[in-house]
Amino acid sequence: MAFSVRDIIPLTQARASLSELAEQARSGADKIITRNGESYVALISAEKLAYYHRLEKERLHLLFLEDARQGFEDLAAGRAADALELVAEMKRQRQSRRDGHG
Numbered sequence: 001m002a003f004s005v006r007d008i009i010p011l012t013q014a015r016a017s018l019s020e021l022a023e024q025a026r027s028g029a030d031k032i033i034t035r036n037g038e039s040y041v042a043l044i045s046a047e048k049l050a051y052y053h054r055l056e057k058e059r060l061h062l063l064f065l066e067d068a069r070q071g072f073e074d075l076a077a078g079r080a081a082d083a084l085e086l087v088a089e090m091k092r093q094r095q096s097r098r099d100g101h102g
Helices: 011-016 018-027 046-076 083-096
Strands: 008-012 031-035 037-043
Touching: 008 011, 011 018, 011 031, 018 031, 018 037
Parallel strands: 008 031
Antiparallel strands: 031 037
16 A cells, blocks of 8 residues: 555654544545654554454464365375374473483
8 A cells, every 4th residue: 555745644743633633544544653754653444443453363264274274184195193192202202301311
């Protein structure tokens, strides 16, 4: 998304015109608030923020589904081991190192 110069506001100016900037953001004109010449925060509508949160949830769900798909593929290809056996083996190795045998 491209921002125009009008959408980039120094923090000192934003303090003085917060009500006006909030109305603009609510109308869809996102604002970038700067501090010491650097991007600091964004002012966007609550509706747009809720939309971004829904998108992030959907992305996480897709990632979980992809992990599950990969897990089933690994199982089908024989690339799996019993978790309890792996934990027991890790404990044995750890104990062996403590006892000075590893």
